[in-house]
Amino acid sequence: MIAAVALTGMWTTPAAAETFIDLFAGRSMPEKTPATITADEARINGTVVPARLRIDVASLEPTNSTIYGVRVGHWFGRIGLALDVSTLDPDVKRQTIRATGNLRLEEELFGERIVIDPGQSVSVDIPRVRVPTTGTVAALAMIRLPIAATPAKPMGTVAPYAFAGPAYLVTDTDLSGNWGLRAGGGVKLALTRTLSLFGEYRYTRIAADAVAGRIGGEAMGVRGSTGDIRVDLNVRNHSAVGGIGFSF
16 A cells, blocks of 8 residues: 555656756668659750759668757646757768659769659669758657656656657758658656756658759750759658756
8 A cells, every 4th residue: 555655656746847958969860762853944955944854763761870969948847848959961872763754864963974764764873962961940849757756856767758849950052941840759867956867769850952953854856954953852860869968
């Protein structure tokens, strides 16, 4: 009976309100993703005309990378709000992809000469494509379940937590970001009243598009070139991170 009461108290002890700062680092493991390369205008025989050049890439494999970040927020008991900022380096591995184009493409793309015949799915070798270091900013709603909270450790000795919220890709001028989603969860271990260690899983999904240069094409014996072409893809990223937390 005494043990049951103690166990009930351990789970029902109210969590204290507190401001926190989390510093973390870990590994980013993006999923393979389809991509689309498009251009909306062409220059044919010196004249700019509307066009819709399109290359569909069946699967593009980004590289794993190391990420760093900081999260600042406030717990209102078991519920919290936070601003989460972290790096993201979604370089593309050197690989062979399957691609389909609506025009014959025979031009330099991603720094190497590539040929894609119209209407056919072909294998294309592409080099490693280095994307400048980017970052994500996310506004998170959080919930935690403090276990064995005490006056010395008001956030609990162990505190599983989960979070979710909108995320935005922050980039340089060559890569445009869009809104997406971040969600995940972890466990925080209190060392003292103000210091803790934590580990967590993070999932981020954000749409992005990048300027890849210019391409030329041929249709019915007429050659032309495009303006800047864009690569559209969905960044679907899994991360495992660990870090240190400070509470005030």
